[in-house]
Amino acid sequence: MDYLSLAWKNLWRNRRRTLITLLAISLALMLTQTLHNLAMGSYTQMIENGVRSGSGHFTVYHHGYRQDHDEKLAFSSGSLIATLTDTAPIECVLPRIHLGGLAQSSHDSRAVAIMGIDMAAEAAVNPVLKNLPAEQWLRKEQPRDALLGRRLLDELKIHIGQKLVLTVQNRNGDLVSELLRVRGIIDSRIKQIDSSLVMIGLNKAAMITERQGQIHELALVLNNTEAMPQLLNTISPLFNDNSELELVPWQVAMPNLADAIRLDYASQNVMLLIIMLIITIGIVNTLLMSVMERIHEFGIMLATGMSPFKLWQLVVCEAAMLGTTAALFGSVLGSLTTWYLVEVGIDLRDFISENMEFGGVVFDPILRATWSSAWMLESALYIVLLSIVAALYPAFKAARLAPVDAMRHN
Amino acid sequence: MPLIELNQVSKIYTSGNQQIAAIDHVDLQIDAGEFCVLAGPSGSGKTTLLNLIGCLDEASSGTIILDNLEVSRRTVRQLADFRLHNIGFIFQSYNLIPVLTAEENASFPLLLQKVAKPERIQRVGELLHALGLQGLEKRRPRDLSGGQQQRVAVARAMATNPAVILADEPTANLDSKNSSDLLQMMRTLNRNKGTTFVFSSHDPMVIAMADRVIQLHDGRLVSDSHQDSVA
Numbered sequence: 001m002d003y004l005s006l007a008w009k010n011l012w013r014n015r016r017r018t019l020i021t022l023l024a025i026s027l028a029l030m031l032t033q034t035l036h037n038l039a040m041g042s043y044t045q046m047i048e049n050g051v052r053s054g055s056g057h058f059t060v061y062h063h064g065y066r067q068d069h070d071e072k073l074a075f076s077s078g079s080l081i082a083t084l085t086d087t088a089p090i091e092c093v094l095p096r097i098h099l100g101g102l103a104q105s106s107h108d109s110r111a112v113a114i115m116g117i118d119m120a121a122e123a124a125v126n127p128v129l130k131n132l133p134a135e136q137w138l139r140k141e142q143p144r145d146a147l148l149g150r151r152l153l154d155e156l157k158i159h160i161g162q163k164l165v166l167t168v169q170n171r172n173g174d175l176v177s178e179l180l181r182v183r184g185i186i187d188s189r190i191k192q193i194d195s196s197l198v199m200i201g202l203n204k205a206a207m208i209t210e211r212q213g214q215i216h217e218l219a220l221v222l223n224n225t226e227a228m229p230q231l232l233n234t235i236s237p238l239f240n241d242n243s244e245l246e247l248v249p250w251q252v253a254m255p256n257l258a259d260a261i262r263l264d265y266a267s268q269n270v271m272l273l274i275i276m277l278i279i280t281i282g283i284v285n286t287l288l289m290s291v292m293e294r295i296h297e298f299g300i301m302l303a304t305g306m307s308p309f310k311l312w313q314l315v316v317c318e319a320a321m322l323g324t325t326a327a328l329f330g331s332v333l334g335s336l337t338t339w340y341l342v343e344v345g346i347d348l349r350d351f352i353s354e355n356m357e358f359g360g361v362v363f364d365p366i367l368r369a370t371w372s373s374a375w376m377l378e379s380a381l382y383i384v385l386l387s388i389v390a391a392l393y394p395a396f397k398a399a400r401l402a403p404v405d406a407m408r409h410n
Numbered sequence: 411m412p413l414i415e416l417n418q419v420s421k422i423y424t425s426g427n428q429q430i431a432a433i434d435h436v437d438l439q440i441d442a443g444e445f446c447v448l449a450g451p452s453g454s455g456k457t458t459l460l461n462l463i464g465c466l467d468e469a470s471s472g473t474i475i476l477d478n479l480e481v482s483r484r485t486v487r488q489l490a491d492f493r494l495h496n497i498g499f500i501f502q503s504y505n506l507i508p509v510l511t512a513e514e515n516a517s518f519p520l521l522l523q524k525v526a527k528p529e530r531i532q533r534v535g536e537l538l539h540a541l542g543l544q545g546l547e548k549r550r551p552r553d554l555s556g557g558q559q560q561r562v563a564v565a566r567a568m569a570t571n572p573a574v575i576l577a578d579e580p581t582a583n584l585d586s587k588n589s590s591d592l593l594q595m596m597r598t599l600n601r602n603k604g605t606t607f608v609f610s611s612h613d614p615m616v617i618a619m620a621d622r623v624i625q626l627h628d629g630r631l632v633s634d635s636h637q638d639s640v641a
Contacts, residue, residue: 002521009509300505303466304566305494305522307487404467407505 003310007317014290021286022326028279029330029383032272033376034337037369039268041341043261045364047225047250053128053188055253056094056219057228058235063246065216066253071099071169074214075245084220088234089227092121094219097205101168103148103198105156112152112198114166116205116215125221128188128197136160136184143204145183149194158182166198171210178208276386283390287319291394298398299406308399315395316388323387327380334376341369411478412439413573413606414463419472421458421629432458434629435472440608442573445600446622447609455629456610457578463608464497464576465489477573494522498567498605500577504559506551506566512538512558513547516565523570537565541595557588564592568599574606581613593619 011018051057060080062073077095084090097116102109119138123129129147138145146164148156158164160182167177180200188194206212222231228249239247251258291298298311306314345368421433433455440446448456461467462474465481474481477496484492493499498519506515516538517530525533538547541561551559560580567575577596581589597619600607609616617623625633 002527006510006521013509296505297507300501300507301518302490303464303493303499304519305490305497307490309487310522402467404461407466407501 003314003317004321007314007321010290010294010314011318011321014293017286017289018322021282022322022329024282025279025323025326025383025387026330026333028275029327029379030333030337032275032379033331033334034341034369035268036272036375036379037334037338037372038341038346038367039265040372040375041369042367043265044225044370045368046257046261049127049364050254050257051219051225051250052125052221054219054257055217055248055250057222057225057250058220058231059248059250059253060218060220060239060245061216061248061253062244066246066248069098071209071216072171074211074216076213077215077218078213080218080245083238084218084235087238088231089223090231091221091223092125094118094121094125094217094221095202095215096217096219097202097209097211097214098216099168099205099209101166101198103152103156104165104167105158105162107157108155110152110155111196112166113196114168114198114200114205116202117199118202122199128186128190128193131187132184138183138199138201140201142181142183143201143207144178144180145201146180147184147186147197147199148182149186149188149197151191151195152197153182153185155195160185166200166208168208170208176208178204276382279383280386280390283319283322283387284393286322287315287391287394288397290318291315291398295398295401295406295409298401299403299409302401302403303407308401311401312395312399315398316391319387319391319395320384323384326387327383330383331376331380338369338371338376341367342371345369413442413444413477414438414440414608415473415475416463417473417475419462419469419474421455421462421467422470431629433462433469436626436629436631438624438631438634440574440606442606443600443604444622445597445607445620446624447611447617447620448624448626449610449612449617450626450632451612453628454626456612456626458629459626460576460578460608460610463574464499465493494519495570496573498570498572498575500560500563500567500575500580502579502582504551504556504563504583506559506562508551511548511550512543512554512562512565515551515562516569518566519570534565534569537568538562541565555588556583557585557592560584560588560592561595564595568605571603572605574608577607577609577611579611579613580609581611581616586615589613589615 062075064070065073081093081095084093095118099114101112101114103112123132123137132147136147138147153159156164163179163181165177165179167175170176186194186197186199206214222228236247239245301311302308345366348365348367416436416438419433419436420431423430423432436459448459450456458467462469465476468482476492481489507518510518513531513534517534520530520533535547538544541564543558543561543565546554546558554562581592584592593616596607599605609620611617620637622636624631
């Protein structure tokens with residue numbers, strides 16, 4: 001027998017109470033780990049969808065464009081794309097032209113957001129186009145092809161194959177119109193996109209506005225979001241000497257999404273804090289009860305020659321053991337639920353019909369978790385630490401006992 | 411030099427406006443190797459005096475000198491250390507730790523003294539054997555009779571070879587056979603090892619066994635006499 005085995009035996013002297021506390025802490029830890037991993041999975045999914053349909057992990061703009069969306073602030077992309085793809089491991093670069101304009105059919109007209117895209121590159125990564133069949137893609141040989149949002153199509157009362165006229169301003173400020181034909185339907189389930197977006201070929205957009213070779217946005221998509229800091233170090237020097245262009249990360253380019261995630265994470269943390277508080281109360285309650293019912297016994301130990309500090313250590317050791325056991329068991333449970341949520345996920349399709357949108361980004365109706373091992377380890381250690389902190393007062397109370405008073409206690 | 415020396419020791423308890431002297435100006439000296447009993451009716455101050463001698467309680471006034479050192483000058487930690495190395499306690503209600511086996515209970519002070527496990531097992535094994543507890547080493551207190559539990563308590567008190575063993579009504583919860591056996595065992599230890607025993611008791615069997623009887627009444631020492639013990 002040593003102190004550890006004495007502490008372990010003490011912990012199990014009231015088996016039922018210890019088991020209930022252990023289970024409560026373990027389940028709470030499992031819940032926090034699972035919720036966190038699920039949230040991280042959702043955020044990752046949203047960021048991936050967001051960066052692929054929106055700004056990319058990094059975006060190159062002309063200085064001032066982000067603030068004013070002034071169509072005149074375009075830049076030449078030819079050599080830049082080559083330099084970037086040579087310098088850094090980028091999955092793909094998405095050159096885009098953004099225009100405001102008017103779409104007219106023979107029935108109606110609507111203000112629209114026009115996006116000139118590189119169809120092949122965009123279709124490979126942009127989730128907005130993931131439901132678009134290949135036969136509806138924009139064709140190089142048919143520059144009058146256009147993709148329209150489903151709602152917009154309905155509002156203009158036209159169908160695939162029918163014509164529409166786009167009117168925009170060219171680089172001189174003159175209004176120019178172009179006859180186009182609907183090639184495909186964009187069905188992003190984001191109201192704003194589906195009711196106002198028109199996608200046309202990059203070259204066609206440049207030609208209409210007389211900005212050949214120029215773009216408004218160059219989105220850089222990476223294989224892995226975690227590679228962002230490393231990539232930033234690699235490519236940021238390219239922009240130091242080029243005062244005309246700026247390189248911004250997705251958080252800056254898509255502040256709505258970044259803010260929505262930040263807000264959601266903050267509310268998640270408040271919930272975790274509440275769970276942790278409940279755990280703390282549970283541990284303090286268990287340990288305090290355990291100390292109070294052993295006051296007489298502590299008196300005997302002190303009388304036998306145990307120092308108050310040693311007694312304090314014994315109670316803290318019991319708490320550390322309780323916390324460690326709960327952390328291990330809770331982490332096993334948390335790993336099992338995380339594994340299920342990574343592999344299978346939670347299918348919300350039966351509960352939510354459409355418009356799965358968060359921070360302006362399409363939200364996958366199947367929620368999946370991601371492994372956040374560092375955080376899981378951190379939360380398990382936090383439980384151990386919390387148990388020790390929760391034991392400080394009961395341990396202090398035990399250590400302050402006078403042997404003669406404690407022995408009188410029944 | 412006496413092993414235990416009390417000079418004008420008082421212990422006053424305050425209850426509301428009333429002050430009650432549990433021990434009232436007691437002078438006492440106990441030499442090493444004595445086998446003595448603090449006798450007196452309930453409430454006479456026997457347990458309080460034993461607690462003061464055992465450094466479990468502080469005197470309100472007077473000085474207590476143990477092993478040439480004044481108790482009041484020691485810190486809580488030093489007192490705990492002093493108890494660990496010099497004093498063994500035997501209590502009326504055995505006071506064993508319920509989650510530990512007989513062997514673990516008896517070796518608890520040795521654990522506190524950081525004695526290595528093999529040595530602890532060997533020393534306690536010999537003691538338990540001497541006290542007739544062989545074969546019961548792995549039993550928990552709830553699986554032992556009252557007499558067996560009290561013998562484990564004696565083993566715990568003896569484990570560190572203390573200079574003095576303080577026993578508070580050790581036979582109060584035992585039948586006459588177990589009481590007699592226990593007293594005989596302690597008497598043997600006293601004679602063989604020279605361990606000082608101080609009992610508090612009003613049991614005639616204990617009083618008859620002692621070499622010296624110190625009578626207390628209302629916290630005062632009323633008589634102190636040596637006698638020929640029956641053992």
